[in-house]
Amino acid sequence: MDLNMNVNPPHSMGTTIIGVTYNGGVVLGADSRTSTGMYVANRASDKITQLTDNVYVCRSGSAADSQIVSDYVRYFLHQHTIQLGQPATVKVAANLIRLLSYNNKNMLQTGLIVGGWDKYEGGKIYGIPLGGTLIEQPFAIGGSGSSYLYGFFDQAWKEGMTKDEAEQLVVKAVSLAIARDGASGGVVRTVIINSEGVTRNFYPGDKLPLWHEELEPQNSLLDMLNVPSPEPMNI
Amino acid sequence: MNFMASKQPENSLLGPEADSQRTLYPYVTGTSVVALKYKDGILMAADMGGSYGSTLRYKSVERMKPIGKHSLLGASGEISDFQEILRYLDELILYDNMWDDGNSLGPKEVHNYLTRVMYNRRNKFNPLWNSLVLGGVKNGQKYLGTVSMIGVNFEDNHVATGFGNHLARPILREEWHQNLSFEDGVRLLEKCMRVLLYRDRSAVNKLQIAKITEEGVTISQPYSLKTYWDFSAFANPAQGAVGSW
Numbered sequence: 274m275d276l277n278m279n280v281n282p283p284h285s286m287g288t289t290i291i292g293v294t295y296n297g298g299v300v301l302g303a304d305s306r307t308s309t310g311m312y313v314a315n316r317a318s319d320k321i322t323q324l325t326d327n328v329y330v331c332r333s334g335s336a337a338d339s340q341i342v343s344d345y346v347r348y349f350l351h352q353h354t355i356q357l358g359q360p361a362t363v364k365v366a367a368n369l370i371r372l373l374s375y376n377n378k379n380m381l382q383t384g385l386i387v388g389g390w391d392k393y394e395g396g397k398i399y400g401i402p403l404g405g406t407l408i409e410q411p412f413a414i415g416g417s418g419s420s421y422l423y424g425f426f427d428q429a430w431k432e433g434m435t436k437d438e439a440e441q442l443v444v445k446a447v448s449l450a451i452a453r454d455g456a457s458g459g460v461v462r463t464v465i466i467n468s469e470g471v472t473r474n475f476y477p478g479d480k481l482p483l484w485h486e487e488l489e490p491q492n493s494l495l496d497m498l499n500v501p502s503p504e505p506m507n508i
Numbered sequence: 509m510n511f512m513a514s515k516q517p518e519n520s521l522l523g524p525e526a527d528s529q530r531t532l533y534p535y536v537t538g539t540s541v542v543a544l545k546y547k548d549g550i551l552m553a554a555d556m557g558g559s560y561g562s563t564l565r566y567k568s569v570e571r572m573k574p575i576g577k578h579s580l581l582g583a584s585g586e587i588s589d590f591q592e593i594l595r596y597l598d599e600l601i602l603y604d605n606m607w608d609d610g611n612s613l614g615p616k617e618v619h620n621y622l623t624r625v626m627y628n629r630r631n632k633f634n635p636l637w638n639s640l641v642l643g644g645v646k647n648g649q650k651y652l653g654t655v656s657m658i659g660v661n662f663e664d665n666h667v668a669t670g671f672g673n674h675l676a677r678p679i680l681r682e683e684w685h686q687n688l689s690f691e692d693g694v695r696l697l698e699k700c701m702r703v704l705l706y707r708d709r710s711a712v713n714k715l716q717i718a719k720i721t722e723e724g725v726t727i728s729q730p731y732s733l734k735t736y737w738d739f740s741a742f743a744n745p746a747q748g749a750v751g752s753w
Contacts, residue, residue, distance in 0.1 A: 287562065287709070305742075306709075311671065313707045317742040322751050344751050417562065455562040455709040460737050473744070477737030486567035487714065488732040494694050494717050497731060 287456015289418025289447050290320060290331035292388040293430075294411050295439035298396040298467025299388040302443035303331050304418065304451055305459035316459045325350050326471070328366040328389030329464050333416035334403070339383040342373050363389040367399035367407060375405025384415045390466045418450030418457035425449060440465060440474070448481040534586035534637045536560055538571045539710040540672030541582035541641045542700050544684055545650050545665050546693035549721035550643030552582050553697040555705075556730055557712030564712055572718045574725035576601045578646045579615040580718055581622075584669040585638035585657065593636060596625060615644025615651040619661070627659030639669035645722050668700075671708040676700035690719070702733050 291302040303320040306313055320332045322343045328350070332339035346369045350361050367387040374381060387399045400406075400413035412430055414422050425446060434442065440463055447461045461476040479490060491497060536558045543552035558566030571590070572582040575597050583590040600621060604613045613621075619642040629635050635657045643652045653663035666680040679700050688696070697717060705711045713735070718727040746752050 308709050311709045313709060316706050317737070317739075317745060319744075319746040319752075322746070340751060347751060421563075453564050455559060455564055458709075460742065475743050477742075478735050479737060488730060490713070490732045490734040492734055493698055494728055494731060495691055497728075 287418070287454065288320060288333040288416030289422070289450035289454060289457040290333050290384075290386050290415045291419075291422075291443050291446055292331060292386040292398040292400070292410075292413045293434075293439050293443055294388075294396045294398050295434045295436055297436060298390045298465060299398055300436070300439045300443050301329055301331050301386065301388045301464045301466070302440075302447050303416075303462055304447055304457040305462060306457055307336055308456060313458065318459070319462060321462055321464045321473075323347070324366050324387075325354065325361050325389075327360050327391060327466060328363050328387065329466060329471070330366075330370065331386040331388070331415065332383065333385070334383035335381070338381045339385065342370060342381065342383060342385070345373060346370050360391060362391040362393055363387065363397040363399065364391075364394065367397075367401065367409075370399075370401050371405055371407040373405075374401055374403075378403075378405050386413045386415050388464075388466065390468060392468075396467065414446070416450075416457065418447075418454035421450050421453045422446050436465060436467070444476055445482065448476075449484060451481070452484045452487065534589075536565065536587045537637075537710070538569060538584045538587060538590070539708055540668055540670040540676065540704055541571065541584050541639070542668045542672045542676045542680075542697055542704075543582065543641050543643050543652055543666065544680060544688070544693060544696065545643075545652050546688040546690060548690065549645040549650055549719060550580065550652050551690075551693040551697055552580055552641060552643055552718045552720075553701050553715055554582050554584070555701065555712050555715040557710060557714070558587050559710045562709070564710070567712050567714055568730065570716070570727075572716060572727060574720075574727070575618055575642075575644075576604070576613055577724065578612065578720075579618045579642060579644035580720040580725050581618075582641040582643075582669075582718075583638045586636070589636040589638050593622070593625070593638065593640070597621075614646035614649075615642055615653070616646075618642055618644070619651070619653040619655065619663070623655050623659060623661040626655050626657060626661075630658045641667055641669060644720055648722065671704060671711075672700065675703050675707055679703065698733060702735065705733060705735065 289304045293300045301321050305318045307315040307318045322330050324347050349369050354361050385401045390396050398413050400408045444461050451457045463474045465472045541554040554571040556569050558569040575581050637657050640655045654667040655661040666684050668676045713732045714730050716728050
């Protein structure tokens, strides 16, 4: 126990967030852990937030900052859609996020990944890290858990994946980050956006693959002790 | 002629302390240890994680070790300091065995020794960055105590370190009672460890449960706990309030 324990740390989404394009749309993914210092305040949060029917954003960093930015952008996009007379494009949504992030860079601490589908450009992913840089990418990773995924994506990412390949890649990646990042955890949520619409999926912690040094979960040690095979109790 | 830079820190205002070091912060750390007294002795649980800051770097660290014939030591905090403590205790047990007088150090004595070590280090501003749980049985007497890095020590029917104090102790205060059976004790510890797994960022899903009785120490093989996510509220939490968490 640290003598200088942070007694009033802000709510932060340590987080792992991912956005990936595929041939027909995008897949967004995120973990579900929100922490206050070392305590997990919410183990089932939803970090993939809707901006419009066809554009969603993955939030990381300060929970408060990312919520307020997405709330403002949802509001502006709503007005913009009415004026325009048709669904807003992903680029416009991303730019609005950028304006807020850039012009308030000294006060905000949030990294965002905007993903969606529109009829002009198809599926698009925009990364907007701290500082408010806007960068269009075939895939984007963010949050503290993303540190563990750079090597993984360098190796595993391919152009022109199918919808299922893309979603599997995202689930695998978030699950790998959860295994090593203390600030990420819980369930994996994905949102798939394409011309047909939006699909939300939910992969609970016990349905994720097991990685190195992780073991198959048991109900209790007692169940293991009552099985006559290999000796579970050893000195 | 001075080819090599002096190893002394520049700040010679430190005077006599100039060439000593102190532990400033931990590097590889273990999280909570939880323990309780039950009918036949002590049950103790700890996960096998060694965190490096926020990275869950090592996942097979044994944080509970038998000490002599009658004691079990569990540690949270800096792993290298725990390993140093084990070396001190090896020496202590060795000297005790060398007396060859049929007597052996019981858990109370080991706890007292550890308390002195931790407190004296604290007084020199060079703490061993650990919170320790010491449990054991000798001559039918059950003993369960704890020592912190600043030398705070006490014994109780159930103890915990770190987050365990905030999350496990309240559960134990409600549900612990005298003469718990082994099964009930294990279930109670698993309940505590599951809550810690949900709510402690540095928890890892791989744990061991150890028991110590008059017969001796047994530490289980590593295993993982099932976790529960199948609540309708978890599937779509932002349904009624878009943009919330």
